[in-house]
Structure formats: structure tokens, C-alpha cells
Amino acid sequence: MVQEPKPGCRLKECFAMVQINMGAREITVKVVYYGPALSGKTTNLQQLHKMIHADARGTMVTLDTTDDRTLYFDFLPIEFGTNSGFSIKIKLFTVPGQVMHKSTRKVVLAGADAIAFICDSQNSSSSANAYSWRDMEANLKSNGIDFKQIPMVVQFNKRDLPDVKSLAEIRESWKDIPAFPAIANRGEGVIETFRELLRRLYTCLDARHHFDQKFGVSQEDFLKGVLSNFA
Numbered sequence: 001m002v003q004e005p006k007p008g009c010r011l012k013e014c015f016a017m018v019q020i021n022m023g024a025r026e027i028t029v030k031v032v033y034y035g036p037a038l039s040g041k042t043t044n045l046q047q048l049h050k051m052i053h054a055d056a057r058g059t060m061v062t063l064d065t066t067d068d069r070t071l072y073f074d075f076l077p078i079e080f081g082t083n084s085g086f087s088i089k090i091k092l093f094t095v096p097g098q099v100m101h102k103s104t105r106k107v108v109l110a111g112a113d114a115i116a117f118i119c120d121s122q123n124s125s126s127s128a129n130a131y132s133w134r135d136m137e138a139n140l141k142s143n144g145i146d147f148k149q150i151p152m153v154v155q156f157n158k159r160d161l162p163d164v165k166s167l168a169e170i171r172e173s174w175k176d177i178p179a180f181p182a183i184a185n186r187g188e189g190v191i192e193t194f195r196e197l198l199r200r201l202y203t204c205l206d207a208r209h210h211f212d213q214k215f216g217v218s219q220e221d222f223l224k225g226v227l228s229n230f231a
Helices: 041-051 099-109 123-142 167-173 190-209 211-215 219-227
Strands: 019-021 026-034 061-064 070-081 087-094 114-120 152-157 179-181
Touching: 026 041, 026 099, 026 190, 041 070, 041 087, 041 114, 041 152, 041 190, 070 219, 087 219, 099 123, 114 123, 114 190, 152 190, 167 179, 179 190, 190 211, 190 219
Parallel strands: 026 087, 026 114, 114 152, 152 179
Antiparallel strands: 019 026, 061 070, 070 087
16 A cells, blocks of 8 residues: 655745746745645635735636646735835746646746645545655756745645545644635635745744845734635
């Protein structure tokens, strides 16, 4: 039996690919939703798109196959200003979960600053979750990103379906990375997952780039700047 991975310790040292344009006073970060096919990655972005105020969000681009699975990626840009005059853009992407699209996943993952790994909670999906996790680790390495350092959270979606892993088992297995239960198609657990990922992302950015000191962007400013735009 293939066991789902038990992650090790994270954030020993921050790794971030953030783009900082001092001339334009613009900071851009990239967040990727990763996971097996049909785990709910696209649904998470669709729910975020519904919740965020129209003036803070860009157009959501979705490319689907005929069987309704995401073929390439979803892209949802979110933008907000800070008291220091910087504009911060968060670009959200998903990857295609099907095994055949490994090369596309690698391309989409390039330059990622943080990852939300979306699992299917059903016991029957354990092998698919484990394969996707190993695939993500390999693609991060291929892109020169340290798997042990990139900010990450895990979401166990589809909690409304039968034969799901117990929350106690999930929390025991994922002690070192925050794991959130969710029913993404109802919007449950979507914001909670996103908020914690942003918090961990800011910790990483501040450690590497001294966001508060250099740009006048505190963790409170960062989180409020994003989350205040949600209904």
C-alpha cells in the first residue's frame, strides 16, 4: 500500500522568488495550488474569485479539457496597495493534476513563492495524493526551489464524501504543515487555507527581504491588504 507522505520540518531558512520592482513600487508574488486531478484546486480559486471584491481581482483564466479537468492552469491575480505606496500583486495558479501533464506542472511551478497542496480526503485517493506530493517535490527540485523551505499548507478537501480520512489521522500525519479540512464547492475551508498560506508566505518574505523594514509592509498590513478585499 502506498502511504501518504509525512512531511518534515519547514522554514529552516526562507526561500522566495518574489519579484520586486523598486521603480514601479510593485511587488509580485506567485502562489500555486498543487494536487492530484479532481482534488479541488480549481474549485478553490473559483471560490476565492467569487468572494473577493471586483475592484481587487483580475480576470480568472481557466483552460479546460472536454472532461472538465483543468488542462493547463487557472490564473487569478489579486492586487492591493499599502500605506508605504507599494502595490502588491498576488498571482494564483493551479496545475493540471493528470499524470500525463507532468511537464506543464513543472512550468507552472517555476518561480513559485508558496504552495497550497490540495488533497482528496477519501481513503481511496491516498495513492493519488502521495504520487502528486512526490511529483511536486521532484518538480520543485527541477526548478531550483528547495522543497523543505518553500511556505506550504495542505488542504484535505471533499470532507462531505463517504469514507474520508479522520481529522485525527490527518493531524497526526501532518504535524509540521498546517492541514485544513474543506468542502471547497461550498466555500468551506477555502479562506482558512488561503489565510494561513499568506501568513507563512509573509514570514518567509520578511525573513529574506525585510519587508517591514525596507518596504513598510508589516504582516498585519499584508494580511489585511488581501483579506479586507473579501466579502
